[in-house]
Amino acid sequence: MSIGILGTKVGMTQFFDEAGLSIPVTVIQVGPCVITQIKALSTDGYNAIQVGYQQTVECKLNKPLLGHLRKSQAPPLKYLREYLVESSDDFELNQVLSTDIFKVGQKINVSSTSVGKGFSGYQKRHHFSRGPMSHGSKNHRQPGSIGAGTTPGRVYPGKRMAGQLGNKKVTIKNLQIVSINIENGLLIIKGAIPGKPGVLVKISK
Incomplete structure (x- = not known):
C-alpha cells in the first residue's frame, strides 16, 4: 500500500x-499533512507512516498526544492516521505532504x-417491501415474523x-x-x- x-x-x-x-x-x-512518525520493520514489526492533519491549539489535546508530537517536533495536530508502506526509507520526519x-x-x-x-x-x-395497504391489514411497515420456530428458539445474530x-x-x-x-x-x-x-x-x- x-x-x-x-x-x-x-x-x-x-x-x-x-x-x-x-x-x-x-x-x-x-x-497540508505532516509526517509525525516513521515505523520500520526492525523496530515496530511493520513499515508505516503516521500522518498528522489540521493544526489546533494545545489545550484541545491530551498530554500523551502532545508528548508524542513534541518528540517529532511537530505542531499540535488534531488528526493522526497511519498508512502502510512497503519501505519507509523514502520518508523523513516533518516532511510535508500535499x-x-x-x-x-x-x-x-x-x-x-x-x-x-x-x-x-x-x-x-x-x-424491505411493505405489507398490504388494504383496510384490514395491520402490517403496512412492520417486520412480520423474526423467529425460526422452537428450533433454534432464538433469533440469529445479524438479523436485519x-x-x-x-x-x-x-x-x-x-x-x-x-x-x-x-x-x-x-x-x-x-x-x-x-x-x-x-x-x-x-x-x-
Whole structure:
C-alpha cells in the first residue's frame, strides 16, 4: 500500500471536460499533512507512516498526544492516521505532504464517515417491501415474523432489523481525479463520497 493524505470534504459541483460534457465532482481540501512518525520493520514489526492533519491549539489535546508530537517536533495536530508502506526509507520526519503526490487521471480510494440518519425502520434501512395497504391489514411497515420456530428458539445474530442507519466508516474505491488545484490544495474527484461537507476524508492511492 502506498502513502495517502488527509483532507476535508468541501462539497459537490460540476466540472466540464474538453468535450464540454458535465461531470459531477466532489471537491476535497487536501492537507497540508505532516509526517509525525516513521515505523520500520526492525523496530515496530511493520513499515508505516503516521500522518498528522489540521493544526489546533494545545489545550484541545491530551498530554500523551502532545508528548508524542513534541518528540517529532511537530505542531499540535488534531488528526493522526497511519498508512502502510512497503519501505519507509523514502520518508523523513516533518516532511510535508500535499497535492503534489497525486496526478490527474489517477485512481484513489476515499474513506469518510457517512451521513447519520438516526434510528430507521426496515424499509429505509434494508429496502424491505411493505405489507398490504388494504383496510384490514395491520402490517403496512412492520417486520412480520423474526423467529425460526422452537428450533433454534432464538433469533440469529445479524438479523436485519430496525436500528441506527448511517454514521459509519464507508470506503469508495477507484474514484478518478479529474483536476488538481495546486495553489488552493484542492482535489476534484469524479463522483460522490460519503459524508457531509466538512467531514474528515482519508485518501489512499
